Amino acid sequence: GAGVSQTPSNKVTEKGKYVELRCDPISGHTALYWYRQSLGQGPEFLIYFQGTGAADDSGLPNDRFFAVRPEGSVSTLKIQRTERGDSAVYLCASSPGTGSSYNEQFFGPGTRLTVL
């Protein structure tokens, strides 16, 4: 079946501009995660959704970053007033759910954001 998809695959923008990154999770997955991977580093957690609500946004670096998941499926990560330091690969992952049992996270291919 279809995996997690992310669009666009590459995004180049200028400093100060606004960008939106989209994630389409695996159908039926209720949990969705956003991570950011800077060059030479491991992915870092940004935000976690369970259904439509952001259950944990403690990883968002500042208030320029915001994410939504209005219908509990597709999610959009929004970055305002982009800075060169925002350049990274943004990864999305989804999993069947949470609770007492383990649920594997399935990762998308990522969106490479470059801020000039």
Next chain:
Amino acid sequence: AQSVTQLDSQVPVFEEAPVELRCNYSSSVSVYLFWYVQYPNQGLQLLLKYLSGSTLVKGINGFEAEFNKSQTSFHLRKPSVHISDTAEYFCAVSVSSGSARQLTFGSGTQLTVLP
């Protein structure tokens, strides 16, 4: 909070030789442990995981890892590597209880298999 340390940023090894990629973690609560592989221009793929039970876990592509609670380690091993194993490998942890299961990753180890 949890943290993960991957002690080697780059590991070159000859084809058919054994390899060990090291991972140590720190956590005040019980965790699950994972190894992911990332091939160039591809997403992260789960290699193997430790949830509970036997401390030796086997994964895909002939990889295995051993959980050592006293040393807080989860080293990845393969007895004989192939050229196709060249990739970036990430060790990760998540808490084993509660609703939020975000992963905390190490900085990665680039495995390069030489002919």
